[in-house]
Amino acid sequence: MHPLLNKKGFVIDIDGVIGRGESPIKKGIEGVKKLRELGKKVIFVSNNSTRSRRIMMGRFQRFGLDVDEDELLMATYATARFIAKEKRSAKVFTTGEPGLVEELELAGHKIVEYDEAEYLVVGSNRGINFDLMTKALRACLSGIRYLATNPDRIFPAEDGPVPGTGMIIGALYWMTGRKPDVVVGKPSKIIMEEALEILGLSAEDVVVVGDQIDVDIKAGKAIGAETLLVLTGVTTRENINSMISRFGEKPDYVLDSLSDLFD
Amino acid sequence: MHPLLNKKGFVIDIDGVIGRGESPIKKGIEGVKKLRELGKKVIFVSNNSTRSRRIMMGRFQRFGLDVDEDELLMATYATARFIAKEKRSAKVFTTGEPGLVEELELAGHKIVEYDEAEYLVVGSNRGINFDLMTKALRACLSGIRYLATNPDRIFPAEDGPVPGTGMIIGALYWMTGRKPDVVVGKPSKIIMEEALEILGLSAEDVVVVGDQIDVDIKAGKAIGAETLLVLTGVTTRENINSMISRFGEKPDYVLDSLSDLFD
Numbered sequence: 310m311h312p313l314l315n316k317k318g319f320v321i322d323i324d325g326v327i328g329r330g331e332s333p334i335k336k337g338i339e340g341v342k343k344l345r346e347l348g349k350k351v352i353f354v355s356n357n358s359t360r361s362r363r364i365m366m367g368r369f370q371r372f373g374l375d376v377d378e379d380e381l382l383m384a385t386y387a388t389a390r391f392i393a394k395e396k397r398s399a400k401v402f403t404t405g406e407p408g409l410v411e412e413l414e415l416a417g418h419k420i421v422e423y424d425e426a427e428y429l430v431v432g433s434n435r436g437i438n439f440d441l442m443t444k445a446l447r448a449c450l451s452g453i454r455y456l457a458t459n460p461d462r463i464f465p466a467e468d469g470p471v472p473g474t475g476m477i478i479g480a481l482y483w484m485t486g487r488k489p490d491v492v493v494g495k496p497s498k499i500i501m502e503e504a505l506e507i508l509g510l511s512a513e514d515v516v517v518v519g520d521q522i523d524v525d526i527k528a529g530k531a532i533g534a535e536t537l538l539v540l541t542g543v544t545t546r547e548n549i550n551s552m553i554s555r556f557g558e559k560p561d562y563v564l565d566s567l568s569d570l571f572d
Numbered sequence: 573m574h575p576l577l578n579k580k581g582f583v584i585d586i587d588g589v590i591g592r593g594e595s596p597i598k599k600g601i602e603g604v605k606k607l608r609e610l611g612k613k614v615i616f617v618s619n620n621s622t623r624s625r626r627i628m629m630g631r632f633q634r635f636g637l638d639v640d641e642d643e644l645l646m647a648t649y650a651t652a653r654f655i656a657k658e659k660r661s662a663k664v665f666t667t668g669e670p671g672l673v674e675e676l677e678l679a680g681h682k683i684v685e686y687d688e689a690e691y692l693v694v695g696s697n698r699g700i701n702f703d704l705m706t707k708a709l710r711a712c713l714s715g716i717r718y719l720a721t722n723p724d725r726i727f728p729a730e731d732g733p734v735p736g737t738g739m740i741i742g743a744l745y746w747m748t749g750r751k752p753d754v755v756v757g758k759p760s761k762i763i764m765e766e767a768l769e770i771l772g773l774s775a776e777d778v779v780v781v782g783d784q785i786d787v788d789i790k791a792g793k794a795i796g797a798e799t800l801l802v803l804t805g806v807t808t809r810e811n812i813n814s815m816i817s818r819f820g821e822k823p824d825y826v827l828d829s830l831s832d833l834f835d
């Protein structure tokens with residue numbers, strides 16, 4: 310039996326482990342089903358900054374995997390939770406998409422204009438425009454608390470690279486000299502600590518699973534958890550050594566896929 | 573007589589010297605008219621990256637000042653000229669507005685899609701969107717020659733700060749690690765060298781006039797010309813000393829306005 314099967318909880322990345330966009334990764338989904346048969350606790354943690362849990366549940370259903378809402382922790386929801394711990398019903402201006410707005414509102418926050426806001430929340434938006442960037446710039450200059458859902462600079466879409474949340478972070482930094490006060494998504498430990506809190510487990514009881522050394526493995530290390538790299542995403546047998554030396558982090562375990570835990 | 577009136581040519585900034593947006597600065601316009609009476613050569617040099625000379629001529633007419641096309645050198649036209657010296661009929665992908673496209677096409681260049689381009693030209697665009705940023709990102713990643721019309725990070729619009737061309741430069745830098753190969757606008761000496769070329773004068777024969785120490789005065793110093801700071805724009809009697817120490821440049825002359833050359 311694989312030694313990681315002694316862990317009580319599995320903190321699992323979505324993209325590159327369970328699916329690629331709308332396409333399921335069979336061996337990832339199989340792995341999750343087997344973990345559940347063993348009674349393991351599972352939480353899916355993703356830097357996705359445009360989708361609410363409700364939207365993401367639809368994707369999991371299309372993958373043939375039923376998940377509860379409390380098994381999903383996207384950067385959208387994690388950001389809304391994080392703010393709620395600092396301030397109940399915070400006034401928030403966000404650059405984000407409806408999925409982020411949905412999670413902020415569900416957490417009790419109020420979406421307001423930039424000049425009334427207590428928080429600037431930067432998340433990616435495929436509807437970004439000059440007006441929205443102007444408002445974000447002014448919010449940033451006003452000095453209010455500034456959070457980013459996730460730090461990803463480029464997202465590898467099916468037809469090529471597209472800007473991630475980092476596009477807005479970089480633009481604001483260049484214009485104002487300000488970086489986010491808090492970045493919630495991986496490799497930040499903020500989203501990982503929220504995952505532990507939701508699972509009700511401590512870091513030594515979980516394994517963090519992902520396909521990216523600089524994102525998932527680094528986040529796992531940040532909370533002191535053991536880490537499992539799977540090769541169903543951006544890291545491959547060919548590039549793994551260069552990835553390890555480039556990012557200076559080494560996963561505790563490497564497997565071809567999540568279901569290989571059971572081989 | 574003011575010693576600068578011995579110069580043959582005047583390289584004059586527009587915003588903060590001649591006008592503020594659509595509002596004329598009377599003492600600036602008076603000054604230009606008197607320079608012309610003395611037979612001085614004049615060229616207006618601006619970092620404006622959204623307007624063609626044709627568009628800007630309309631503004632000067634509304635200011636009550638007739639200008640020839642060859643007295644106008646905006647960053648739009650300067651960029652088009654600069655590329656033409658490197659390559660005739662270059663294939664250009666640009667983030668810019670119709671004013672920039674107009675100047676690129678007048679200079680003989682061809683506007684193409686990002687994946688056919690030889691040049692990426694970044695200029696501000698009030699119609700910026702996710703699709704345009706995606707294309708700029710991909711052009712940038714492809715390694716093609718990358719020019720920016722001007723480096724301005726924030727533009728002080730009438731209702732508050734708005735993003736300048738620097739917003740796109742910063743976003744691309746954050747995402748790709750690339751900065752422009754060439755920045756054309758002030759304080760770059762590229763646009764100033766084009767001004768000298770159009771005037772047919774050398775640096776010692778001109779004075780560079782502007783309201784911003786970090787932009788106009790720095791650009792004048794970059795070509796070794798004498799510089800005149802006027803206090804009709806962002807620099808004032810109150811902030812001039814802090815501006816000088818902040819930017820590490822001192823103008824050769826300071827006057828309340830351009831027409832004070834004649835007092």
